[in-house]
Amino acid sequence: MNKTYDVVIIGGGLLGCTSAYYLCKNTDLNVALIERGMLGMQTSSLAASLVTRGRATRPLIDLCVETFEAVSELEDLLGDKLDFNHVGSMHVAQSVESATAIAKQTEMLRQMGDHPVELTIDQAREKAPWLSIDQADYIVFNPKDGFIDPYRLCAAYMQGAKASGNLDVYQSTEVLELVKDGAKVTTIKTDQGDFVADQIVVAAGPWINTLLQPLGSGAAMAPVRSHYWITATDPLYPVTSPVVILPEAKAYARPEVGGLLFGLRDQVSKWAHPTDLPNSLQGFSFDEDYEGWTALEEAVEPFLEVCPSIGKVDIHHYISGPSGYTPDGKHVIGKAPHLSNVFLASGCCGAGVAISGGVGQSIHDLVTGQTPRIDLTDFAPDRFGDFDPYDEAFLTQCAASRSQKKAG
Ligand SMILES: Cc1cc2nc3c(=O)[nH]c(=O)nc-3n(C[C@H](O)[C@H](O)[C@H](O)COP(=O)(O)OP(=O)(O)OC[C@H]3O[C@@H](n4cnc5c(N)ncnc54)[C@H](O)[C@@H]3O)c2cc1C
Structure with a gap:
């Protein structure tokens, strides 16, 4: 039998866990998070984990500032210090x-x-x-x-989500395919059975396009x-x-x-x-x-x-x-190209720890249909028009944006 939720989040790294936290603490939606391994064990656990606020544009600063808010809020909620090294x-x-x-x-x-x-x-x-x-x-x-242990932050988002709302977490569960009818993803096929959700958040880190490319969609990143x-x-x-x-x-x-x-x-x-x-x-x-x-x-x-x-x-x-680097070094946060009920938390550009709070906040605003508090114009997933996330020239262009990066 299908498992049915209001929202399914795919990926249990920092960007999936922060999305769960913000959705659970602010809504009474039934949320599921699906992770094929264990939470926070992939890209998130590798980060150097610099968390800095000085960024090139106001929306980027806003994403980061929200992370500082999230850390103090989580410390209060969980009654535990996250040892942010200020x-x-x-x-x-x-x-x-x-x-x-x-x-x-x-x-x-x-x-x-x-x-x-x-x-x-x-x-x-x-x-x-x-x-x-x-x-x-x-x-x-x-x-x-400063800097913070990324694994600990990821776990804190998850604990915060569980403490605040209706969340089911499915670890060791791999999403094999997203099935669509027109522009709507209707079924999330996993190796543990099918899931159905009104809205889907894809936060599958560097693997995101293996799920989106077959649907004719994608996150513009490599x-x-x-x-x-x-x-x-x-x-x-x-x-x-x-x-x-x-x-x-x-x-x-x-x-x-x-x-x-x-x-x-x-x-x-x-x-x-x-x-x-x-x-x-x-x-x-x-x-x-x-x-x-x-x-x-x-x-x-x-x-x-x-x-x-x-x-x-x-x-x-x-x-x-x-x-996940994008051609312009800006993140990918918003509705997936050509899909009506899928949101992307992606294109971390090496800053997923620092921006995690702002990403969670933004995903909450998008999923609940509110005007995003943070201006997401620069991060619109469709800003590059049609692109092929498997094309070599495109992948090379994304890599060049890391080589040119000068900020933290
Ligand atoms: C060496 C290094 C240094 C870094 N330093 C910093 C830094 O100093 N500051 C900073 O802010 N950021 C830094 N980063 C970036 C940061 O680690 C990432 O931005 C962040 O971890 C991204 O989180 P995520 O949730 O998108 O990805 P991930 O943590 O990779 O999570 C994605 C999850 O999705 C799951 N998944 C994928 N496909 C499926 C599927 N089909 N079914 C189910 N689950 C699936 C994966 O198993 C994974 O757990 C660094 C990264 C690296 C590699």
Whole structure:
């Protein structure tokens, strides 16, 4: 017999769990979440998990600010701390172009009541003793920012959803096919039987297009490699030092248990064809560079200039995985192209932890037919017109947007 719900969410990563949380806490809809593995175990558990508010546009800032709200709300609801490390973030511009972009986002944060602080080079070095620069066009410190355990945040969204509303969670349940009649998806076929729902939220991470492409729909994104390295512990990397964003080095760094976690962007980012991704990312690699040494060699030079200690310490860990990048570096949140009852929470562009609160809020607003509180115009799933999410030229274009990314 079919299992029938008001809303079915496909995918139990951060974007599926936040969608469940916002729907359950604000409505009495019957909601089901379907996850083929275990909650939060795929892309979400791999994140470096920077959570920063300084973004290029007001809608992006709004998505992130909502995450901060969600964290404090969840802490109150669950009576437990989520250990958000509020170490702050420091944005170091070493070109006029970056300085202008960062000053613009700083101004937007000020208008919203935040208190970013401009720093001198000496003050920046005091905060991050590993930073070795003698020139900067603009440095700003945003005290509210930091990082959070992504798995814990994902679990908290889920606990919050369960505590607040009518939610059934189906783990170890794989959606095999979405069946449509005209523009409406009528049946969600899984390996545990069929589900029927008035509305469907697809938050299937980098696999999303394996469900949408057969329907002639899609999320305009490709699974593109994101990666970071973690050094051995060293006194140069105090645990209290901030997240540091270095646009010119195409790098970010933050403390990680006494070592430095740093992420670098490839000159040419690697992508995977959606159908080539295994169900579990454990052990998955985009190429034969399993330990990341080649990638490090190719991208480290500009970072080494501002962090020479990296050349001397041991590198202990390498983490890589797919993030869903779009051609314009903006997310995919809204109604699925050519489908009437399907909403997409996708195109994370390497920021799914930071934007998770705003995505959950927006999915709630869309599903309940309210005017979204956050302006979603820039994230409209149909903004690229018709595209083929399996086309190589399209996938390459998405990967290029990661290579060009300078923000955190
Ligand atoms: C190396 C790396 C570093 C990152 N660093 C940061 C960072 O610093 N800050 C930040 O904000 N973000 C960061 N990210 C991005 C962040 O991890 C993602 O944006 C976020 O996890 C996306 O969550 P999701 O729910 O979309 O995807 P996922 O966590 O992958 O969840 C999707 C879920 O859908 C399930 N699923 C897929 N297909 C089906 C199906 N057919 N049936 C049932 N279930 C299905 C999967 O099993 C999976 O659990 C990073 C990512 C990587 C890889």
